[in-house]
Amino acid sequence: MSRFYEVRQKDGAARIGRLQLNEVVQTPLMLRVESLTYWESKEGRGEVPRGAVGAVLLPEVHPFFEAGNSQSGDFFVLAFASALLNSPRDFARRIVGARERIPPDAALWVPGVATAENAAVLFYAGVDLVDNTNAVLKGYGGIYQTEEGEERLESLEELPCNCSVCSSLSAGELRKKAGRKRALLLARHNTLLLEKEVKKVRARVRAGTLREYVEQKVRSSVFLTAVLRILDSEAEVYFERRTPVARRGVQLKANTMESLKRVEVRRFARRVQERYEPPAGRRVLVLLPCSARKPYSASQSHRKFVEAVADFRGCLHELILTSPLGVVPRELELAYPAAFYDIPVTGYWDAEERAWVASCLRAYLERNLQNYESAVVVAHLGGAAREICSGVAAELGVEIVQTCEGERGEEATTAVCSKEGLSRLKEVVAELCGEKQRLTGFELKAGVVKALADFQFGLGAGSGLVGNLSLKKNLPKKKEGERMKITGKFPFYKLSSKGEVLARIVPEFGTLALTVKGARRIANFLSPRSSYKVEIGDFVPKGSVLAPGVVNADPEIRENDEVVFCGEKAFGVGRAKMSGWEMVESRRGVAVQVREVEEI
Ligand SMILES: [Zn+2]
Numbered sequence: 001m002s003r004f005y006e007v008r009q010k011d012g013a014a015r016i017g018r019l020q021l022n023e024v025v026q027t028p029l030m031l032r033v034e035s036l037t038y039w040e041s042k043e044g045r046g047e048v049p050r051g052a053v054g055a056v057l058l059p060e061v062h063p064f065f066e067a068g069n070s071q072s073g074d075f076f077v078l079a080f081a082s083a084l085l086n087s088p089r090d091f092a093r094r095i096v097g098a099r100e101r102i103p104p105d106a107a108l109w110v111p112g113v114a115t116a117e118n119a120a121v122l123f124y125a126g127v128d129l130v131d132n133t134n135a136v137l138k139g140y141g142g143i144y145q146t147e148e149g150e151e152r153l154e155s156l157e158e159l160p161c162n163c164s165v166c167s168s169l170s171a172g173e174l175r176k177k178a179g180r181k182r183a184l185l186l187a188r189h190n191t192l193l194l195e196k197e198v199k200k201v202r203a204r205v206r207a208g209t210l211r212e213y214v215e216q217k218v219r220s221s222v223f224l225t226a227v228l229r230i231l232d233s234e235a236e237v238y239f240e241r242r243t244p245v246a247r248r249g250v251q252l253k254a255n256t257m258e259s260l261k262r263v264e265v266r267r268f269a270r271r272v273q274e275r276y277e278p279p280a281g282r283r284v285l286v287l288l289p290c291s292a293r294k295p296y297s298a299s300q301s302h303r304k305f306v307e308a309v310a311d312f313r314g315c316l317h318e319l320i321l322t323s324p325l326g327v328v329p330r331e332l333e334l335a336y337p338a339a340f341y342d343i344p345v346t347g348y349w350d351a352e353e354r355a356w357v358a359s360c361l362r363a364y365l366e367r368n369l370q371n372y373e374s375a376v377v378v379a380h381l382g383g384a385a386r387e388i389c390s391g392v393a394a395e396l397g398v399e400i401v402q403t404c405e406g407e408r409g410e411e412a413t414t415a416v417c418s419k420e421g422l423s424r425l426k427e428v429v430a431e432l433c434g435e436k437q438r439l440t441g442f443e444l445k446a447g448v449v450k451a452l453a454d455f456q457f458g459l460g461a462g463s464g465l466v467g468n469l470s471l472k473k474n475l476p477k478k479k480e481g482e483r484m485k486i487t488g489k490f491p492f493y494k495l496s497s498k499g500e501v502l503a504r505i506v507p508e509f510g511t512l513a514l515t516v517k518g519a520r521r522i523a524n525f526l527s528p529r530s531s532y533k534v535e536i537g538d539f540v541p542k543g544s545v546l547a548p549g550v551v552n553a554d555p556e557i558r559e560n561d562e563v564v565f566c567g568e569k570a571f572g573v574g575r576a577k578m579s580g581w582e583m584v585e586s587r588r589g590v591a592v593q594v595r596e597v598e599e600i
Helices: 039-044 082-086 088-101 118-127 133-140 173-178 179-207 210-220 222-234 236-240 257-261 261-275 300-315 351-371 385-396 409-417 421-432 439-457 461-466 516-525 580-585
Strands: 002-009 014-018 024-027 027-029 076-077 107-109 130-133 142-145 151-152 286-290 316-322 326-329 378-381 399-404 484-487 494-497 500-506 510-512 534-537 543-548 549-554 564-566 572-578 590-599
Touching: 002 179, 002 351, 014 179, 024 027, 024 421, 027 179, 076 222, 082 088, 088 107, 088 236, 107 130, 118 130, 118 210, 118 222, 130 421, 133 179, 133 590, 142 179, 173 179, 173 351, 179 210, 210 222, 210 257, 222 257, 222 421, 236 261, 257 261, 257 351, 261 326, 261 351, 286 300, 286 351, 286 385, 286 421, 300 409, 300 421, 316 385, 316 421, 326 351, 351 385, 378 385, 378 421, 385 399, 399 564, 409 421, 439 461, 439 484, 439 500, 439 510, 500 516, 510 516, 510 564, 510 572, 516 590, 534 572, 549 580, 549 590, 564 590, 580 590
Parallel strands: 027 130, 076 107, 286 316, 286 378, 378 399, 534 564
Antiparallel strands: 002 014, 014 024, 142 151, 316 326, 484 494, 494 500, 500 510, 534 549, 543 590, 564 572, 572 590
């Protein structure tokens, strides 16, 4: 049967892979039923009983599966797949369940259920192969499938498609064809449509935007919308373990209510809670609205805010209130996805969005408010953001000063940038801060580098890298004879010490990339729970570390995380190309892309 499957690229649980059948094919893939006799004859020759690599095993029914032989296969078929269509819950649970029981580098085929309508969701959930059985059967039943569902051929005035079948005849002509001929033509159209959908999904996986496509696709079906909601609520961990921490330059479009539930959104909010602490010595917390342009600092509105408070920036701390991310500390505006999201701005926030953002703000204040000298919070917000903020402040008994009289929508945007609004902001901040204190260029940059390091590797990593920021002045305490320098224009900061580069910000990923020198500095500060370490065998990797060369890896690691790898002969840094658990469980594929390596 199959001899070999290799995952080349991933987007959440969906993957682009190379599967070796009688020729090498690419997944996500649609198999044609007409070619499936191939499987039967091979099966007849007894590949399954041998349990060899490449055997087709049937989860839940095949005896070898329970016997533990499942780990040796690289191609699995989900048995009784048609039962997936019984309920959205079965659909979600059975695919996730099957995927979790087979190796990460094995392909999963779900036979008989794929349509142009549901294929994107199947692949999104972790299926690698589908087939055109359903397309053919529906053709014989006189059903004309569309991207959003299906129609009876009789009810069609026109054929809403441009495939070779539909562009060569009209709906009337197709209806007049003899039974078998008509069935074959319908089956052909249904198959071509499914094949096109599979291609679209492959393109989305390559681009890293399958989630957006799925949010859009499920809209046409109550069943599929329910599947997505169940996946989001019941399989959060499953997707979290498979979702990269950052994607190069990919915008996260938060256009639907399901966008609030995305792994990237929840993870960002969790990390702000667990891996962020405000810079020491700042007296006043100022809440600001977000801007359409990212990073916020590059927007006109934020330039105005910064200009208004410039004289006092050294003693205040800026926190941006935004949907769907909740709260974004100024120092983390470059992180993924803070610099990479877009949301329709109408001034209207629905109840769920309000509740979510309020919960993020509440958690932040509960954890951090004591770190500011002033217990009074300044809110330079309009519209819904202002209401959310007032609500949370009242709940927690926090005193809040609103600096603009914003209404809804555009008016709110105007109000926060109006002359009156800005001068009121300046006035309030001046009063609360007392004496003027500007933020030095170094303080600003060091704050960003430190926060990004903590955000990526856990609290403590930042001070390991930049040094302890002193309480009073927020300047790094110099180690003996050490001079930290941060060069480069925003956002291309580069941290160095004694002329040696320790780390640099990579804005297209929103991450901090370490050098070997930098990695050695933070190694002792990392918590045992999130060490971001990959243990490798006794070799010196060149270019990449492959999965079989990995001895152990921190389970916290996700694709595109910055990792430190070490073995008997080498110490180095690079970017993870799979999750830590996948590095351990996979038998092939690139685990880490090496950036720098030192022989030991
Ligand atoms: Zn067609």
